Amino acid sequence: MLVHAKKAGEFLRDKERADWQDKALWLVRKKRDMAASEVPGWEQLRNMASHIKNNVLSNLDDYLIEFESAAVRNGVKVHWASDASELRECVLSIVKSNNAVRVVKSKSMLTEECRLNPFLEKYGIEVTDTDLGELIIQLRNEPPSHIVLPAIHLRKEEISELFHEKLHTEKGVNDPAYLTAAAREHLRHKFLSSQVAITGVNFAVAESGAVIVCTNEGNADMGIHAAPVQIHCMGIEKLIPKTSDLGIFLRLLARNATGQPITTYTSHCLRPKPGGEMHVVILDNGRSKHLSESNYRNSLKCIRCGACLNTCPVYRRSGGYSYRFTIPGPIGSVLAPLSDMKDYKDLPFASSLCGSCTDVCAVKIDIHHQLYRWRQEIINRKLVSSVKLLVYGTAAKVLASNRLYNMSGKMARWALRNLPRRIIFLKSNKWGLERELPVAPRESFKEWYRRNQLNQKV
């Protein structure tokens, strides 16, 4: 069985949790719809965002150079990292040169991608994730299961138990307000005592060198304004050309992510604080190579709003961990095979191809079309099981021949009506493992249609 299907099966064993997650995410999707419907010209905004990203991806080198020179003029130190290891080394050297032992970090999928935390910890540096959801999963030693809602797979009872053990909250008290207050107090101390703060980047403006960081909790700002040294880590694709472009992306981002009109804090970081240091690390890690993949390069437009996860019937019912890639869900299933096609060959199949992801995407990435292209590529390269190849091969022959198609339909209808269940539901019938088969009608649609057409003519 494919890895995703197997892991999804494990997730679904806890039916109550799976149902809860499915409903919780669908509610986020509904909030998104409400927020989007209140904005006149929403579709136009999506078109504009997509259009701007087209321009960015077509001229990325120029925008990066423009951004770098503006940032340097602002007194920012700009670093370039070709891969994850260079990013880790770069951050480590900044931390070390400031003799820092305590680092606070706000949510950044990029530092997850680069496995930054365990690396810094190896050098005796204490790294604290400060987004509440991130703190929860850090205390549980888990990766995020969603890019916007990292602890969506956990119930409040589990968080209460965890906080009781790690933060000494009262046992059995599950009130989210109480637990949040405990985390606030715990992290306030971390903010005030850290020497370096690390954040991700939502947008980087080429013309001004500004780095935009969006949070609801205020954790990124508590970190970067309390610590003398701030480090912003960004992928090369985070650039936008002009400050005015922010108007378009900020109107889309929070509405599409959670249904809020904007995040609580939208911080524009331009220059280091007086007496402080501001660093920006620009990471490639395979992104420039993706530009050459004409079938998939659109996925570089992604602004990580998470809407495609919330809407996906497969993600909602299989959980983030079944994808085992930093970015789960539909967009992750496009990105994962770009990084390793063999390892993640099952992910493009973890989709119903219903197209809901494409419909909600803030920047109009044709996600389900890309998943479909991946499937074709993976099958053409014979990366799926020999049974599947045999089935596809046979199906291709049957569907191409009128005679074979009619005959096999007749056989199937006869078999479903007459064969005993134990033969129809043999172990080799994978479809039947979890599903009932339909009651077969006596005639095919084709036969029915022909009969009715003749009747009508009479």
Add this chain to the structure above:
Amino acid sequence: MKSSREKILNNIRQYKSVLLQESKQPGTTFYDVPCGLKGLFITTVKSVGGEIVEVCSKSEADYYIRSNFRDVLDFENSETWIEYPPDCSVEKLNSIESAVLDGQAGIAENGAIWLDETNFPHRLIPFVVNHLIIRLNERKILADMHYAYEQIVTTRTGFGLFLSGPSKTADIEQSLVYGAHGAKRLTILLYKETDIKRSYE
């Protein structure tokens, strides 16, 4: 790191191609506000968890603050400004219970207020206090983010932000809780006309 820079830029030059551009770039969509900017702003601020107090003038705003909130630091006051300089200790900043700042602009579509380093002497202030109070001239309300970036110079200082409502999180079972890390409470005093500029001396 120089070599990585060249490597990345060369890769991009090698791999990039002109993506299909739509023949006509769509224009900006501006917010259409039938109920008036002020009405929309007030509704939106409330929906994101903020409080709104409407007053007639700036001096009435100050009077309201003095008579309703205790231990409030007003950063329009030059003595207060000087007391919390950029090299102020974080512990001292952490002890501020509530602060009053002057908002530069309010955005009707999302309830956000623009603040930058001309409004606070230390960047931590808008986040570290428990109760944040913002005075805003109602004539400074703009329709949407397009107008915001057209009218506000966001690059005037080294740091600026749009702030919409109090700090919040829903990371535990999607239950909304105010006061995650930043201010637990946000009060906006919306005043009408400007009175004579107060002297700092």
